[in-house]
Amino acid sequence: MEDEGAVTARVGVLGGDGAWSVAEVLRGAGVAVADLEPAPKQVAEAVARKWHYGLASVRAGLLGHPRAILQLLQQVNGARPKGWIWKGEGAVDGFRPEIDPEGLPREGIEGYRLAHLAAVARLVQEVDRLILPLCTARAWVDGAGTVFGARPKGVTLPSGVKISEIVFSADDLRSDLHAMVEVFRALNPRLVLQVSVLPSLGEVVDWPEVEGLQHDPIFDALLEARRKGGKGAGLLAFLAQGGDIDRFAPVVAAPVAEDDDAERRRRRKEKRKAKGDNPGKVICEDELLEAFAK
Amino acid sequence: MRLCVIGNSHLAALKLGWDELKAKGQAPDMEVTFFGAPSDGVRHVRLEDGRLTPKRKDIAEHFERMGGTPHIQLDDYDGFFLIGLNVSVKRILRFYKTHAWVGLKGTEGKVLVAPGFARDFLTERYGDTLMGVTASHLQGRKVLALAEPLWAEWIRAGAPETPEYGWDAAITAGDGEAIGAMFRATVAASLPPHAQFLPQPDITVAHGITTRLAYNKDASRLISGEGGGTDAAHMNGAFGQEIWPLVLPALRAM
Numbered sequence A: 001m002e003d004e005g006a007v008t009a010r011v012g013v014l015g016g017d018g019a020w021s022v023a024e025v026l027r028g029a030g031v032a033v034a035d036l037e038p039a040p041k042q043v044a045e046a047v048a049r050k051w052h053y054g055l056a057s058v059r060a061g062l063l064g065h066p067r068a069i070l071q072l073l074q075q076v077n078g079a080r081p082k083g084w085i086w087k088g089e090g091a092v093d094g095f096r097p098e099i100d101p102e103g104l105p106r107e108g109i110e111g112y113r114l115a116h117l118a119a120v121a122r123l124v125q126e127v128d129r130l131i132l133p134l135c136t137a138r139a140w141v142d143g144a145g146t147v148f149g150a151r152p153k154g155v156t157l158p159s160g161v162k163i164s165e166i167v168f169s170a171d172d173l174r175s176d177l178h179a180m181v182e183v184f185r186a187l188n189p190r191l192v193l194q195v196s197v198l199p200s201l202g203e204v205v206d207w208p209e210v211e212g213l214q215h216d217p218i219f220d221a222l223l224e225a226r227r228k229g230g231k232g233a234g235l236l237a238f239l240a241q242g243g244d245i246d247r248f249a250p251v252v253a254a255p256v257a258e259d260d261d262a263e264r265r266r267r268r269k270e271k272r273k274a275k276g277d278n279p280g281k282v283i284c285e286d287e288l289l290e291a292f293a294k
Numbered sequence B: 001m002r003l004c005v006i007g008n009s010h011l012a013a014l015k016l017g018w019d020e021l022k023a024k025g026q027a028p029d030m031e032v033t034f035f036g037a038p039s040d041g042v043r044h045v046r047l048e049d050g051r052l053t054p055k056r057k058d059i060a061e062h063f064e065r066m067g068g069t070p071h072i073q074l075d076d077y078d079g080f081f082l083i084g085l086n087v088s089v090k091r092i093l094r095f096y097k098t099h100a101w102v103g104l105k106g107t108e109g110k111v112l113v114a115p116g117f118a119r120d121f122l123t124e125r126y127g128d129t130l131m132g133v134t135a136s137h138l139q140g141r142k143v144l145a146l147a148e149p150l151w152a153e154w155i156r157a158g159a160p161e162t163p164e165y166g167w168d169a170a171i172t173a174g175d176g177e178a179i180g181a182m183f184r185a186t187v188a189a190s191l192p193p194h195a196q197f198l199p200q201p202d203i204t205v206a207h208g209i210t211t212r213l214a215y216n217k218d219a220s221r222l223i224s225g226e227g228g229g230t231d232a233a234h235m236n237g238a239f240g241q242e243i244w245p246l247v248l249p250a251l252r253a254m
Helices: A022-028 A045-050 A066-076 A106-126 A170-187 A217-227 A233-240 A257-275 A284-293 B011-023 B057-067 B090-098 B115-127 B130-137 B153-157 B167-173 B176-190 B219-224 B237-253
Strands: A011-013 A085-088 A090-093 A129-134 A138-141 A164-167 A192-197 B002-007 B031-036 B045-048 B051-054 B079-083 B099-101 B111-113 B142-146 B195-197
Touching (some): A022 A233, A066 A106, A090 A106, A192 A217, B011 B031, B031 B057, B079 B130, B090 B099, B090 B115, B090 B167, B090 B176, B115 B176
Parallel strands (some): A129 A192, B002 B031, B002 B079, B099 B111
Antiparallel strands (some): A085 A090
16 A cells, blocks of 8 residues: 655756755755766866866756846746856856856857756656745846846956846746746646745745745754754655655655665676676786786 | 886876886886776775785785785885776766756756866765775875766767766767866866876876767777777877876875
8 A cells, every 4th residue: 555655756956056955955954856967987076176076957057036037047948048158267157157166168158057057957847846936035136137147256247238136026936936837837747846945045035936846844944953964854755755744654765766776876886796706807817817927 | 216106907007108118128117016996996905904905815815926925015116196986077078968067068967066166076976986095094195186087989889788978978068078177177176186197197087077989999899808999088008108107106296
């Protein structure tokens, strides 16, 4: 008989890669958060963190503002705003300038962005639930209303582009959230959207309620608690996957991804051992000894 | 100069090359002692009281057979030459199967990454090899490091019962030279400051990531007694002969 409390939704996190990572907290709670732009499996944690791998389901940066998320989706649909290739030590993606700590070759940055947009498109199709951390009503905006990331020191904007920080009104936020939901629906009508309101990532904002966006204050509180080392991993994982809190029955937490990796490595090692000598492998010992026998 | 050569099976090409140069009276002015252990056997060596001491009997026996002593007394040498020790371009080729950095051509179906990320990732990985660990045992001494030779270029066609690392895919895509350059840069960066990387000489390299056929010819017969053309990983004495003239100048410049 199926466990009424079991939840199996595929979960993604879009944004929130800033002062702390929602995706990391969820993974720590046992949620298999989708990763559509993964680092190689063997990457050292410090290297992954430096280059913002694993901090969300795609390397989109902090986002956290409805207009930024909306713009990203519009770009997935083919919109190509101008003024986003900034100049530092190499080219910098002005929509996510915090992601790559070093600039990229100018001739490659457009392809790099298109590859990122393709990953965002796959994310929207491949998950059942998408968590959208929201944290700010402020944004850096140019004359055309395009939202950019915060300009790092030493980085210059293209000539003719000026950005200024503005605070969006409640009406603007509502309007952008509506538009965002509509674009998500057009891309994947089955996708469940959940916003996570995280003052600790930015500022306190009175976020408007919008149809098509779920918001669970208990989930947010658990996220904050887990970030600080608190309990509640099981419930957080349950809620992240769309579980109904009234049906939650504490069980042994699902093993985290690291444990799965360790188990896979152990099985591979045992398999190799059981297999014995690989006829294709170079017989290094013989080769070494023969050279010294001459 | 008293030189201590430490390596795995790839040390064989150096030994053959050294013997051939000596026979021709062309060996550099060095006193060379070899210490080798197959595969990753050098992993079982510890630094104790100024000696590199194997913790496994079979490794100590290898050392004694090749170098005359079951351990390496560090003060007996003016310089150290590390060869192989699990540093190979295969690591980048494995990465290249799933990822590609901006600027490469073979990006289809792969996660595209910044060149700086590829550099950081690979540098860290190479630093974690037996080469990096052994070099760190030799703090304060002159250390020269040579990676495992690039596999012979005939491997592009594939070989039965031989792992497919994707040499031909990388070369066909036009990425061989860029991958070779990334290999040299990241291995060099992975070594501790007292150690220096000696890249495989250009004359031996084909397509950036493979070794020219001449340096693999008969390697399997000469080294392991098998028929020719069965071992793309190990090189012959001609390869060793190309390496030796580079060793003394590099050590003197350190």
